[in-house]
Amino acid sequence: MKDTYRTLPFDELVRQVRACTICADVLPRGPRPVVQLSPESRILVVGQAPGRRVHDTGLPFNDPSGDRLRQWMGITRETFYDERKLAILPMGFCYPGTGKSGDLPPRPECAPAWREVLLERLENVGLTLVIGQYAHAWHLPGARKSVTDNVRNWHQYWPELLPMPHPSPRNNLWLRRNPWFEEGVIPKLQERVSGLLAKADAR
Known part of the structure; x- marks a missing residue:
């Protein structure tokens, strides 16, 4: 099946992703894959899975987590939702439901079905933001079990x-305990984002 997807025109591939129902029988609100991507995308954002508000609106990071992420990146909503500049591919494309301590993990069926074939098409991406433990485990070579350890070793x-770390308000305590992240990493992130977007605008 993956080989079949690799031969599809880009727009048709994205249409197939948005029509995906492989987890329909276990999703509490049914399937609604929420992704954003273009062959021209320069930055890739990899999160966990859509929350309930994102599921309801169909707009990725349309919540307080997204507000903080855009602040970290130093960009506007308009830029963030320009697929020619920014791709958004969470580890799970659909809202997985809520458990005792927050949203459930991304559905395990999603990444094996879609990630490789989609990432292959994003040939212009110069920076991937890898957010949270599930994204770390998939995208980081030699990832450690601790999100904090992975973030501390960002230079690697x-x-x-x-x-x-996830930009969720749930992580406010983590940010207070690790001020080095916003003090030292975020300026480097904003500089890199600005440079990549300048290249995109110069096309």
Whole structure:
């Protein structure tokens, strides 16, 4: 099946992704894959899975986590939602439901079905923001079990990849305990994002 997807025109491939129903029987609100991508995308954002608000609106990071992420990146909503500049491919494309301590993990069926064939098409991406433990495990060579350890070792992956904590308000305590992230890493991130977007604008 993957070989079949590799031969599809880009727009048709994205249409197939958005029509995916492989997890329909276990998703509490049904399938609604939420992705954003273009062959021209310069930056890739990899999160966990859409939350309930994102599921309802169909707009990725349309929540307080997205507000903080855009602030970290130093960009506007308009730029963030320009697929020619920014691709968004969470580890799970659909809202997985809520458990006792927050949203459930991304569905395990999603990444094996779609990630490789989609990432192959994003040939212009110069920076991937890898957010949270599930994204770390998939995207970071030699990833450690601790998100904090991965983020502390961000230089190991820079400038192509940046391991990040989740920008959720649930992580406010982590940010207070690790001020070095916003003080030292975020300025480098904003500089890199600005440079990549300048190249995109110069096309």
